[in-house]
Amino acid sequence: SFEVEIASSGLVCRVGPEQRVIDALAAHGVEVPVSCEQGVCGTCVTPIRSGIPDHRDLFLTDAERAANDRFTPCCSRALSGRLVLDL
């Protein structure tokens, strides 16, 4: 598991091994807009302030992936212990 932090509020949510980031956030009252929930549409793309995402979407370009400054929380995860989200 890993943690996501909301930069604006300092809220930290743990994301369990079987849990999606969007669900962990929703459990803390943070709703990220979603549509496909499969990493295809890009609706949920969320900016990242720090941490390394584990990109599992089909939406971002290779350059966008390499920048590690945004990810798709409907399906992607984290390689670092914490992702700080620019929310």
Ligand code: FES
């Ligand atoms: Fe479509 Fe996340 S909701 S990519």
